[in-house]
Amino acid sequence: MSETAAAPTATVRARAEIDLSALRANVQALRARAQGAAVMAVVKSDAYGHGAVPCASEALAAGASWLGTTTAEEALELRAAGLPGRILCWLWVPGGPWRQAIEADIDVSLGGMWALREVVEAARAAGHPARVHLKADTGLGRNGCGPGEDWAELVAAALRAEAEGLVRIVGLFSHFACADVPGHPSIAAQLAQFREMTAYAEEQGVRPEVRHIANSAATLTLPETHFDMVRTGIAMYGVSAGPELGTPEDFGLRPVMSFSAVLALVKRVPGGHGVSYGHHYVTPGETTLGLVPVGYGDGIPRHASGSCPVLVDGKLRTIAGRVAMDMFVVDLGGDEPTVGSEAMLFGPGDRGESTAEDWARAADTIAYEIVTRIGTRVPRVYLNASA
Numbered sequence: 001m002s003e004t005a006a007a008p009t010a011t012v013r014a015r016a017e018i019d020l021s022a023l024r025a026n027v028q029a030l031r032a033r034a035q036g037a038a039v040m041a042v043v044k045s046d047a048y049g050h051g052a053v054p055c056a057s058e059a060l061a062a063g064a065s066w067l068g069t070t071t072a073e074e075a076l077e078l079r080a081a082g083l084p085g086r087i088l089c090w091l092w093v094p095g096g097p098w099r100q101a102i103e104a105d106i107d108v109s110l111g112g113m114w115a116l117r118e119v120v121e122a123a124r125a126a127g128h129p130a131r132v133h134l135k136a137d138t139g140l141g142r143n144g145c146g147p148g149e150d151w152a153e154l155v156a157a158a159l160r161a162e163a164e165g166l167v168r169i170v171g172l173f174s175h176f177a178c179a180d181v182p183g184h185p186s187i188a189a190q191l192a193q194f195r196e197m198t199a200y201a202e203e204q205g206v207r208p209e210v211r212h213i214a215n216s217a218a219t220l221t222l223p224e225t226h227f228d229m230v231r232t233g234i235a236m237y238g239v240s241a242g243p244e245l246g247t248p249e250d251f252g253l254r255p256v257m258s259f260s261a262v263l264a265l266v267k268r269v270p271g272g273h274g275v276s277y278g279h280h281y282v283t284p285g286e287t288t289l290g291l292v293p294v295g296y297g298d299g300i301p302r303h304a305s306g307s308c309p310v311l312v313d314g315k316l317r318t319i320a321g322r323v324a325m326d327m328f329v330v331d332l333g334g335d336e337p338t339v340g341s342e343a344m345l346f347g348p349g350d351r352g353e354s355t356a357e358d359w360a361r362a363a364d365t366i367a368y369e370i371v372t373r374i375g376t377r378v379p380r381v382y383l384n385a386s387a
Contacts, residue, residue: 013262014259014260014261014262014298014377014378015259015260015378015379015380016049016050016257016259016374016378016380016381017257017258017260017347017380017381017383018050018256018380018381018382018383019254019257019383019384020256020382020383020384020385020386021383021384022238022254022384023050023055023059023062023236023256024059024062024386025062025254026235026236026237026253026254026256027058027232027236028062028063029252029253030216030230030232030235030236030253031062033223033230035223037227037229037230038065038210038228038230039063039230039232040064040065040067040088040229040231040232041055041056041059041060041066041068041232042232042233042236043059043067043074044233045070047237048233048234048237048239048368048372049257049299049371049372049374050237050256050257050380052074052077052078053077053081054382054385056078056083057081059236060084064232065085065086066086066088066210066229067085067086067087068087068088068089068231068233069087069088070089070091071089071091072089072092072096072097072098072101072106072108073097075087075088075089075104076097076101079104086107087106087107088106088107088108088109088171089106089107089108089109090108090109090133090135090143091109091143092108092115092118094114096118098123099122099125101122101130102123102128102129102130102131103126106131107132107133107170108130108131108132109133109135110134110135110145110154111134111137111143112150112154113154116132116154116157119132119167120166120167123161123166124166129162129167129168130166130167132168132169132170132171133170133171133172133210134154134158134169134171134172134173134201135174136151136172136173136174136193137174138174138189138190138191138197138213139186139189140175140177140190141177142175151200152200155200155201155204156204158206159206169201169206169208170210171208171209171211171212172198172201172206172208172211172212173210173211174193175213175215176213176214176225179215179222179225180217180241180242180245181244182221182245187218190213191224191225198211208228209228210227210228210229211227211228211229212228212229212230212231213225213227214227214231215230215231215232215241216231216232216233216234216236217241217242217245218230219235220245220251221245234368235248235251235253236256237257238255238348239255239356239357239367239371240357243357247357255346255347255348255349255355255356257346257347257371257374258347258353259344259346259347259374260342260345261292261293261342261343262293262339262340262341262343263290263291263292263312263337263338263343264291264292264293264327264339265289265290265291265339266288266289266290266291266332266337266338266339267289268287269283269288270283270286271283271284271285271286275289275320275321275331276322276323276324276329277321279321280305280321280322281306281320281321281329283331287331287332287333287334288332288333288334288335288336289320289329289330289331290312290329290330290331290332290337290343291328291329292310292327292328293327294328295323295324295325295326295328296323296324297325297326297375297377298326298377299373299375300345301323301359301365301369301370301373302322302323303363303365304319304323304328304359304362304363305322305328306321306322307362307363308345308358308359309354309358309359309362310330310343310344310354311343311345311351311352311353312330312332312341312342312343312344313335313341314352315333316353316354317330317331318330318331330343345359346358346359346370355367356370
């Protein structure tokens with residue numbers, strides 16, 4: 001076995017660079033697409049792996065007027081960081097931190113009577129009305145209140161609570177199931193249902209500040225769905241909202257995250273040499289192998305085994321064999337880059353590297369998952385912050 005010499009300047013195992021100027025430009029492009037509707041910057045799941053507080057701050061600087069999270073804990077983290085403005089969190093379970101959210105001036109989602117009962121009690125305890133958004137299930141079949149009697153009951157009860165000064169109904173909203181599939185019949189059906197349910201609520205006396213149903217895909221391709229506000233999640237990070245819609249570049253968006261590591265070892269091996277667990281890859285002839293020190297413990301999909309591309313020394317290589325918890329191997333085809341050389345997993349594609357979409361196709365998943373799952377062992381390095 002022969003081994004190449006280490007590069008003396010290589011000190012960081014792996015890094016995810018977050019280009020905040022790209023994020024700001026993406027927000028501005030989405031604002032233009034929104035055609036006057038307010039823009040909610042969705043920063044759930046640590047801003048899809050990009051870092052919630054830095055990305056939320058930059059999104060607000062670029063003109064987003066709302067922030068969106070899944071959980072109350074995520075919303076409270078934003079407030080604790082001093083971020084201003086309106087924040088909505090929309091996934092609750094019984095016994096959640098309703099009072100803390102109310103006291104932090106965070107908007108909350110109500111998708112059923114149990115949630116309304118809990119928020120009313122929390123508002124009484126806080127001595128302050130809760131800002132609530134009534135969630136309509138228009139066909140997605142997840143959280144939210146269905147049409148008909150259930151919606152009528154929720155609207156009536158919320159109006160009674162509003163009359164008592166315990167809540168303020170500031171939003172009516174829903175979520176699409178198939179907005180990323182152009183022409184899917186569920187889109188028109190859900191939009192019609194949303195119009196009907198919001199019209200009913202308004203006939204009963206609800207006066208919402210915002211009606212919202214458009215996600216990233218709908219923001220980009222369905223202007224009739226924009227209403228008063230759009231919720232832009234994955235598109236804000238320059239990742240495609242769906243392969244059938246087009247690439248990020250088609251909409252003037254740029255990927256925000258670039259993920260790289262350094263080679264931890266380069267060695268020459270003979271033909272017929274098994275690589276990684278299970279020997280699912282065996283070298284076809286004498287070659288060199290490069291060890292990349294990230295694995296599924298860092299968020300690399302195990303499904304990337306044997307398929308996903310990595311740019312090393314100007315050439316695209318394929319992961320050889322199984323991805324392990326902490327590392328994977330690439331076949332360098334006889335080349336001998338120095339230890340410490342960069343292994344670029346994905347980025348904007350400017351240097352010939354793969355994108356998150358390329359990784360998603362190779363791993364049979366979606367690009368959302370590729371960026372979101374990059375773990376906490378990988379430091380985020382923020383570039384081009386606003387002044």
